Amino acid sequence: MRADRLVAALLLLQARGRVTAAELAERLEISVATARRDLEALSAAGIPVYPQPGRGGGWSLVGGARTDLTGLNAAESQALFLLLGPASSAEPEVTSALRKLIRALPATFRSDAEAASRAVVSDAADWGEADREPPAVLRPLRNAVVRRLKVRLAYTGKAGRSTERLVDPLGLVDKDGIWYLIAGTEAGQRTFRLDRIASADVTDLPAERPEHFDLSAEWSRVVAEMEQRRSLVSAVVLVDARFLPVLRSHFGRHCEVVAQEDERAGGRVRVRVAAHMARSIAEQVAGWGAMLEVVAPRSVRTELARIGQELTDQYANPSDPPGTP
Incomplete structure (x- = not known):
């Protein structure tokens, strides 16, 4: 939570140029003492934030400087927002992240970044097909991958047989609108189609993850294997x-x-x-x-x-x- 507060404090300083500990405390709903410690932590981290005593004082970026929180250059910021796509069609978390990223960019980059976020619309449905809704199990599985927790799956195989498995989720892949989960099982690494997963219950058990696991490289291997089967x-x-x-x-x-x-x-x-x-x-x-x-x-x-x-x-x-x- 403190990391979130430090980011919020820096964004507020960039927006206003100067802020008092009391104003920061009110904005973040924390005590004045906590706000002061957060501002001191920013200064100790090497960010040019210094207190100015006296009437009209407060904490400000030295010389009114605008710190580039993201470290992105203009081309990188545009590429990022083109990749993320339109905020209007994104999940609430992505929309919120886009707004924060735009505020964190230098002022000269913001207009191009906002334009990039509105420049592309992605329509995954083929002509004559309805829009494909993401599988309901996508969100819990994504959380399990990030938090590295085991998941109990109810899965239906090609033959129509339903089984229950405890797996170690390693990564998720979107292949032309069809989602796949790569996971470790007692029988070794396996690939599961999300549209065949009836339920996915995230446990509190820590998942095992191979030390040098590379999702991109592993998916390339899976694709090569599947394509070989399809060309017998x-x-x-x-x-x-x-x-x-x-x-x-x-x-x-x-x-x-x-x-x-x-x-x-x-x-x-x-x-x-x-x-x-x-x-x-x-x-x-x-x-x-x-x-x-x-x-x-x-x-x-x-x-x-x-x-x-x-x-x-x-x-x-x-x-x-x-x-x-």
């Missing part, structure tokens, strides 16, 4: 070059051009795509019809033929089903 089967396809960007949007990093336009291929581009199984590739390219041709392997072509036969059996009779208006 590959297929070579022929597609018109103008449709290549659309194909890439379907398969992402699992789409690689292996040969440019070839006359023998009808001027089309030869591309390698991948997924976790042949059926998945067939399902993703089936809607392309004749615009795309799968050259290999046979397993994907077989799956496409099966899908085509199912559609033919379902829709071979063009008559409307009974009851259709």
Whole structure:
């Protein structure tokens, strides 16, 4: 709490230039003696705050100086506020922090910082989708990570089986609107999707954290492992070059051009795509019809033929089903 008071005292000095111990005490709702000790602590810490005795005296920054509490330069402050985004859409704590940061910046930086905070709007929802609300368990898990406390999770796995686990929360990751928790368990380090966590009860037990744990490096390892699982089967396809960007949007990093336009291929581009199984590739390219041709392997072509036969059996009779208006 004293650190909060010292920051508040310095911000008040920057705003007013001079303040008495009585004024500070009233503003922070503390005793005059405590206010005086806080001002003395600022001075002892090397901040140019000194008392001026007599009528009209008080504590002030030497020469009316404006101390840069944050230590940020102009470019850094703008980058920070661009990253944080609009205060109007932030959580109350973030909004409060933004206001304090702006007040702590040198006067010459403030207008640009405020403009940066309003320059970007982040809309995580795809076209046609509703806004994604953060999972309800995000806040308690975030607190547990910061405070390094164990959490008891009620978790539902891919197979639909619910389990209860006591974990050591190590970090949280937002991947395209889907939140993940990386945590230590009795069986080793695991990754949990927050939308599969029914409840997260923070305990009073201290969490164990590997000494050299790096969340960014660990998430890169998790991503590499998952992408490898998602690309166990590959297929070579022929597609018109103008449709290549659309194909890439379907398969992402699992789409690689292996040969440019070839006359023998009808001027089309030869591309390698991948997924976790042949059926998945067939399902993703089936809607392309004749615009795309799968050259290999046979397993994907077989799956496409099966899908085509199912559609033919379902829709071979063009008559409307009974009851259709």
